[in-house]
Amino acid sequence: MYIKRILLGIVLAGLIGGGIFAYMVYATFFTPNTSFNNEEAFVYIPTDTSFQTLETQLEPLIKDMGSFKSAADKKGYLENIKPGKYRIGKGMNNNEIVNSLRSGNIPVKVSFNNQETVQDLAGRIASQIEADSLGLLAAFEDADFLKNNGFNDANKLSPYIPNSYEFFWNTSATEFRDRMVKEYKRFWTDARLAKAGAIGLETNEVIALASIVHKETAKVDERPRVAGVYLNRLKKNMLLQADPTVIYAIKKKSGDFDTIIKRVLYKDLNLDSPYNTYKYAGLPPGPIAMPDISAIDAVLNPEKHNYYYFVANVEKFGYHMFAESLTQHNRNKEQYIRWINAQKINR
Template sequence: MYLKKIILAILIIGLIIGGVFVYMVYGAFFTPNTAFNNDQAYVYIPSDANFTTVEEVLTPLLKDFASFESAAQKKGYASHVRPGKYAISKGMNNNEIINTLRSKNLPVKLAFNNQETLEDLAGRVATQIEADSLSLLNAFNDADFLKENGFNEQTKLVMYIPNSYEFFWNTSAEKFRDRMFTEYKRFWNDARTAKAKAMNLTPIQVSTLASVVHKETAKVDERPRVAGVYLNRLRDGILLQADPTVIYALKLHTGDFDQIIKRVLYRDLELDSPYNTYKYAGLPPGPIAMPDITAIDAVLNPEEHNYYYFVANVENFGYHKFAKTLAQHNQNKEQYVRWINSQNIKR
């Protein structure tokens, strides 16, 4: 009888201890542990993070970090932190949070438009992924990478096609660059490459001309006509005489790409630069900006016409007046010069 009481007591104590243990485990793993009011909170874990970093990131979002740490230790997460962007939902428990941080790295939608320089691109991309602008710029300018893939200092900008892409937030600079090269090759599919070849142009030359077209007009519906003008001039051996190339040459000469030049002066046309298409025949040695897809496709699908000249249309701002002869062009130009003088635009 006495032995039975001892055994019963031991069982009761065991049940109590087990209950306490279960309660503690349940509390550590399955009790809601978020402290924010929004539906979700986004967590960014850097590539070099350890559990101390996780503590710094998560503490403001949790009611009880100690219980999270206990669960993280038991599940082995504390010694296997994974970088990335994660979404923590309101009301999640520690178990759910840890499972999320282990396996649900969210992609980010990364977008960039027609940047004028790689410095601009690096700055734009650095606001959207973990890699900083300096590491991105170093990757963009890697001489071995450029040489291996057929680019140089003048043409390296063409590799970046403005668009929206999905990346993981913790993408490195080199992986971003390599992915952009993959996207560049995908963009230049057989159909586009065949069109360029039929025009006796390489993809790089098409992008270079497209950058001029892009700078000449923001009107997408006008770009095929502008492209047709320049292709007519190239075909007949006439200087392109494109003002945006002169503006780029001036910026390159001064090193100031932030300056705003609204008017090209006659003295500017004397600048000795391979980008000055008033002095040098053919295309400039590389793009003067990053053309968008509509400008590239405008060059590949130009409007066929007999225009050789165009000037801004002051009666329909944003568009241009086109001319087949120099005499017609000079008449159109006179109207534009009168307007720009009336606006007192000196530069």
């Protein structure tokens, strides 16, 4: 009888101990452990983050950090922290949180448009992914990268087609750059390449001309007509005489791309710069800004006409008046000069 009692006691103790252990396991892994009221929260984990750093970031989101750390340790997460953007849902337990942080890296939408310089582009991208602007700029300007992909210092902005793309937040500078080259090559479909060939331009030349068209007019429906003007000039070996190229040349010479120039003066037309299309024939050596897709496609699908000149239309702001002859253009130009003088715009 005594032995039976001992055995019974051992069994009961085992059951109680097992129950306590099971409860502890359940409490550690399967009890809700979030402390925020929103439906979800997002955590951005930098590369090579230690658990101590991650712990500081998670503290506002986790109710019981001790139990989370215990669960993370048992699941082997503490030695295998991965960078990226991760979602934590309201009411998640430690098991779900660890699983999400371990394998739930969420892509982010990276968008950019119409940057004037690679410095601007680097800053724009750095605000959306982990890579910093200095690292991105170094990747964009890497001489071997440019040479191996058919670019140079003058057209180093060309590979970046403005759009929205999905990236992991922890994408490195070189990974971003290399992906954009792939997107650039994907953009240049056989159909687009054929259209470039039909107008006698290489892809980099199309980008350069599109950047001028983009700067000349913000009206998407007018861009094919403007593109047609410049293509007509190129065919006749006429100077492009595009004011935006002069503005770019002024900014490039001063190094100040933030300056606002509303009026090109006659003295500016003598600026000695390969970007000054009043002084040098043909296209500039590279884009004067990042053209959007509508400007690129406008060059590839130009309006067929006999216009060689255009000037801003002050009666229909944003649009232009087009002319086939210089005489007609000078008449159109008079209304613009009167208007700009009346506005007292001197620069």
